[in-house]
Amino acid sequence: MASPFRHAPVTLHLMNVGRLSSAALMLSGVAAAVDPKGVVAALHLTADDARGVSETRAGLGGTYAALGGWALISREPAADAAVGVTWLGAAAVRVATRKIDRPAVTASYWVYLGLEVACGVMSLASATARRRGVKKAAEHVPTR
Secondary structure (H helix, E strand, C coil), X not given: CCCCCXXXXXXXXXXXXXXXXXXXXXXXXXXXXXXXXXXXXXXXXCCCXXXXXXXXXXXXXXXXXXXXXXXXXXXXXXXXXXXXXXXXXXXXXXXXXXXXXXXXCCHHHHHHHHHHHHHHHHHHHHHHHHHHHHHHHHHCCCCC
């Protein structure tokens, strides 16, 4: 009989990189919630009044912190997939803005794009590994 743990080290490694991606999303949200003016400046956004700062805390801070935090504590593949799609969606729109908005492209633009793609891929790889792990475990459950 083949061992159900044949691919366990690879699966665990992929799940760990997914956790790293989730932590990055959560921490970016915490940063926006705690220091919205700093995040606004780093992202070249404007929040000219209290409402703008509040929206930054809620929209960027609360959303990203909650999604990343949920994925960190959840064992569900869907949590990792949600984080991955969020990162890759940001990357896709960032690339599209090159044609639409023609932003000035600085080193931080490329760093953010690289992080978005890397974190998105890590989370989707983790989701796939978790899904395979769930299926493997289900295959080895004794039936009565």
